[in-house]
Amino acid sequence: MRRDCRFPNDIRYLDVLLTLHTFMNITTSTHGDWTLLSLVGKIDNAGSEELKAVLTPLTGRSVAIDCTGVEYVTSSGFRVLMQAEKDQRLKGGRLILGNMSTPVSSFFEIAGLHTLFNIVPDLKAALNA
Amino acid sequence: MTELVALFLAGLALFFYGVGGIRTHLNGLGSRRLRQQLSRWARHPVLAGIWGFLFGAITQSSTAVAFILTGLVSNGLMSTAHALPIIAWANLGTAVLVFFVSFNLHLAFLYVLGVSGLALAFNIGAARFRPMVAALFSVGLLFFGLQMMKDAFAPLPGFGWFGDVVAFLQGSALATFILGLLLRLLVQSSSAIAVIAIALAHGGLFSGEQAAMMMYGTGVGVGLSVFLLSSNLQGVPRQLALYQALINSFSGLTLCALYYVEKLTGVPLALGLAESLTGDDSLRLACAFLFLQSTAVGAALIFSRSAAHWMEKLSPPTEEQDLSRPRFLSEDALEDPESALDLVEKEQIRLLGHLTAQLSTIREETAATAIIPAGVLHRGGTAVGTEIQAFIRELAEREVDHNTSRRVLALERRLALIGSLNDTVHAFVETFTRLRSGPALEGSFVDNLAESLNTLILSAIDATHAGDPAEVDLLLRMTADRGDLMERLRRNLLSGPQPLDHQQKSHLFYLTSLFERAVWLLRQLGLAQQSLDPSAAADTKS
Structure with missing residues (x-):
């Protein structure tokens, strides 16, 4: 059935949809024992769900997250990363975050998370070491 | 007549302003002792009953009591379940005035209004008492407004058209029931109308039965009046108003029905009981008013367990x-x-x-x-x-x-x-x-x-x-x-x-x-x- 077009409401729905649905691209590769996840985009509500879906099966293994392409992290993103860190610790796995831009790095500092994670400036160097 | 309408409108405005003021200023009544005292009284069925009765007797208006409690409930000072019995018993308290018609509270409330108003205007008294004084000032305004509304209709018997209405109603009990209902919508005090009804019966304008039916009409009038006055309320405050409307409508309709049963079957019921209690016409009518208010309390007691639940269904609390x-x-x-x-x-x-x-x-x-x-x-x-x-x-x-x-x-x-x-x-x-x-x-x-x-x-x-x-x-x-x-x-x-x-x-x-x-x-x-x-x-x- 065709829905009547109501402009003001439709515009609002569109705003909500655009606000809620942002895209994050996750590329998975391996580097020795490490599974390397390269993130591009915002780790917001939608992005954190995608990240969680990728991280959960990797619990207990060595995971490195390349944050070069991360533009922004919301509290949903922080929470998924915190849970992943906790799970890895409990299951004997490892989690490293690296290549953060200065703004993203300061996001972690402001949230007080920089001491909870193993954050390295150069991920490749850390993995090769 | 134009002046009377203006007086009524001014009274109505002061009434609403007073209601709003009580609610606002009770926010500042953070005194834990007062809070605890109020809720302690409200929790005890007998104390709640006494409080409600006295409240009704002093204020002469169960509607005003309902609106004052609305403020207390809105601010979390009292639960809905605890406020309902107080409202019910306040109805009975209003009957006191009908027995003591000479008791004039107008002066007392003028003093409340004057003293609290001056205290506010000149910052007299400690700052911690200011919310209490401001709430008292609002109470004074509310009653001043009610009084103005009453005053607006006091000269009614002097108008020729009112005499015509009374003559038209001669002999019809149902018509005086409706008159009582309509008057209650305008005059915010059932006891005041009861006093008018007694005066009209005393003057020979109405029969005793008609005067009693006029009082019964105020029961439904309270219901309609509270329903209309609470139209701008939502959630919990409206629950109290609806409760007041329902128990009063119930009592008014019940006594009206009893009157007709008594009339048709000849079995002595409410009016018969009043006659057996006293031979004085005015006191008999005062008893009829007492029965009306007692029926409201009776209805409240019967439905006391489920009342809060039903009121919540009728008017769910707002998000806030x-x-x-x-x-x-x-x-x-x-x-x-x-x-x-x-x-x-x-x-x-x-x-x-x-x-x-x-x-x-x-x-x-x-x-x-x-x-x-x-x-x-x-x-x-x-x-x-x-x-x-x-x-x-x-x-x-x-x-x-x-x-x-x-x-x-x-x-x-x-x-x-x-x-x-x-x-x-x-x-x-x-x-x-x-x-x-x-x-x-x-x-x-x-x-x-x-x-x-x-x-x-x-x-x-x-x-x-x-x-x-x-x-x-x-x-x-x-x-x-x-x-x-x-x-x-x-x-x-x-x-x-x-x-x-x-x-x-x-x-x-x-x-x-x-x-x-x-x-x-x-x-x-x-x-x-x-x-x-x-x-x-x-x-x-x-």
């Missing part, structure tokens, strides 16, 4: 009212202090949840879908905090063992921290909104502050909820001092490429200060959790 009342605390729980403290913990965690809900209104990904305004959440949190505080204090007054006493103190400390967090987060949200409404800021520094604060509060909820030492430790690590970092970030922002005007700089400084304060409070919350669960402290140290 719902947020302003505790969800877990109950008076019965006070009997078992340990369980009572468990409920306090649950209520406190709920308050922490309100903080993240406040932040949802400004966070980029949730702002569009956040339904409840931050101000409503803040006020709701403050009201619930006051309730929890009173509950804890009541617990502390009881004899409890050392461990419970220690837990009481720790939870009291935690409540104070949550209260400060509620204010700080609200100020943060307001400042954030002001900053956002100005010229656009580059970068996402302020958004990141909001996201970080949200993350920290969620971690605090985890630590408080689970009581897991690892979660508490995590919270303490996350909330370590970051003064240097914040200072550096502030400097970077101010010396950055984007020019900021003075107001933006000022807001930005304030926002970062609020963020730091919130982080400090969250850290104190973590430390308070350790004192609640010493094993957490031991684990952290190890």
